[in-house]
Amino acid sequence: MSTIRVYEGYESPLSTRYASKEMQFLFSDQHKFATWRQLWVWLAKAEQSLGLDITNEQITEMQDNVNSIDFEAAAAEERLTRHDVMAHVHVFAKQCPKAAAIIHLGATSCYVGDNTDLLILRDAIDLLLPRLASIIFSLKNFAIKYKSQPTLGFTHLQPAQLTTVGKRTCLWIQDLLMDERALRRCREDLRCRGVKGTTGTQASFLQLFNGDGEKVIQLDKLVTKLAGFEKSYAVTGQTYSRKVDVEIIGALSSLGTSIHKMCSDLRLLASRKEIEEPFESSQIGSSAMPYKRNPMRSERCCALARHLITLFSNAANTHATQWLERTLDDSANRRLTLSEAFLAADAALMTLLNISQGLVVYPKVIERHIAQELPFMSTENVIMAMVKAGADRQVCHEKIRVLSQEAGAQVKQYGKDNDLVERIRKDPYFEPILNKLDEILDAQTFTGRACAQVDDFLTEEIEPLLEKYKESLKTIQTVQLNI
Structure with missing residues (x-):
């Protein structure tokens, strides 16, 4: 290959940087x-x-x-x-x-063009599904390990009731389970175009066999079987319906939303120094700021996922504008859309697998963040404990309100740590429950059934899915990114 072709002509980053050799x-x-x-x-x-x-x-x-x-x-x-x-x-x-x-006896161009596309789509889905299962498998192990690790939950990106690291991971996995189901359904529904002729009527083949329609039917079935499909599409125009592309690209686009959501979460958590993606010993985070550990893998996943999401509109518009039995304005678009959708999905999944195999959790940082917010969250429990000890709820509520406002001022106006607990300890009013205060403030008591939900989700949802991929999971390997 000449230097000019390599360095002075366009080559897709999907092939030079991101997608696997198998998908390429x-x-x-x-x-x-x-x-x-x-x-x-x-x-x-x-x-x-x-x-x-x-x-x-x-x-x-x-x-x-x-x-x-x-x-x-x-x-x-x-x-x-x-x-x-x-x-x-x-x-x-x-x-x-x-x-x-x-050669090409009785066939039209779409005999080779469309059937080849369908064969490639089939094999490409077969390549993606085990990758997706491997990610689910890695995240499952991560969820089990951290199923009891309390962490701040967030609504509106504001601290909310506690959850656990493992439970949050299950939210990511649930989305990926839906993506696996959608892709698997596309794979199961996929058929061969077979031999249908120029407008789908099989007229040329009927002539070849001197009007013997039964032989034409058998020809379609034989080619379909040789191509490894159980069925062909019962009716076609010149092409198989581009609705098939819409379904497949739709499933891939939906996968892109799951990847983007999970990796956006990881980027937010990395900013809080609670969870980080793998970071190699020689990796450089910033050309100007040597201390940085940027979440470049998660950012790459988000970038690829956004491209993947946008490709759905191409597939949808191509199907919508196919006139009658077919027009050729689908050709150039599909050359780009089909390949880029699978190459982008492949690249994103390979990167996400690398991430999921090396996530690093920092429990002490998480505990510190909890300590900054839990005193406020625990006020209702403090009130209930005081009422059980004989206090008046309304009086207790006012006491807590005043102390909370004072502690909040320390945090917001002076940048100090939340000292509400210390204020409660020093106030004689709360003496009846001081010996129970550590128990009341135990973060584990604020996570509800999160830990049990992880176990239930593993048994009821994750393991049955992974059983379908048990053979491919035996050979799962640690993924290293080349670039």
């Missing part, structure tokens, strides 16, 4: 055009089995040349023909002179 291969020219050729082989095999004059020698010749693609010759042909499929038909025919007459 699925959307590569080599894989795409080799799959076209394989589809021509399958078509020939199916047509031969149903009585058309196609020899084993022709099929073998085609099969032997599936991967040996002359890209320069194909590019030259396309410049002449302005037709990518026919360019590759011509090049393949030159490589397979014995089979030249039967």
Whole structure:
């Protein structure tokens, strides 16, 4: 590859920086055009089995040349023909002179184009699902480890009732479980386009088989089976319905919202120094501020996720504007949208897996933050304890109100620590409960059923899902980011 091509031409960051080699291969020219050729082989095999004059020698010749693609010759042909499929038909025919007459027999361009897209979409989902399961598995272990660790909950980004680190993690996992379900449903619903002809009527194949409709039906089923699908779409125009793309990109876009939400939370927690993503010993946080430990992985996930979210509108608008049996204004858009959606999702998941495998919690910082807010949160419990000890609720409420205002002034006006507890200890009025005050202020008593909810969620929701991926989870490896 020339220096000019590498450094003076555009290359997508998804391929040079972010996405995995496996996902890049699925959307590569080599894989795409080799799959076209394989589809021509399958078509020939199916047509031969149903009585058309196609020899084993022709099929073998085609099969032997599936991967040996002359890209320069194909590019030259396309410049002449302005037709990518026919360019590759011509090049393949030159490589397979014995089979030249039967390549692409009865088919339209979408036979190879759309069926290849469906095969790639299937394999791409199959690549993403185990990655997603691995993240859920890592977060599950994290949730178990910290299921009892109290932490401040937040509503309106203001301190609220306590939760636990593990319970908050389960909120992230629940979103990812929904994403796994949506992607798995897309995978299960995915079908082959099969052999449907130029407008989906199978007219060309009906001519090939002299009006024998049953053979046309069998041809469609045979090719579908050879492609590894159980069913083909019952009806199509020239293309499979772009509604399929809407569903798949919709699921990926929804995954993007989950990733963005979780990584936004991590960025907020990193700012509070409560939880940090992995940070390598040689990593530089800032060119100007050497002390910084920026959450660059979470920020990368958010950036990729936002791009992923925006791609949904492309898929939706493409489907909405397909006129009648098809128009070609979907082509350039889908070349970008389908590949970028999967490459972005793949990159975000790989980065999120790296994050989830190395999250670092700082309990002492969390405890300090709790100590700053818990005295205010505990006032109702103090009042209840005093009432049990015989005090008048209204009098106690006023006492607590005054002390709380004084403590609040120390925090807000003078930047001091919250000293409400010390004020309560020094006030003789509260002497009846002073021996119980530490128990009343125990953070564990303010987290409700958070710990139990983690256990229930693990048993009822997480483990049944992970059971589906037990084989892939056996080979889970620690992910390192190259860049």
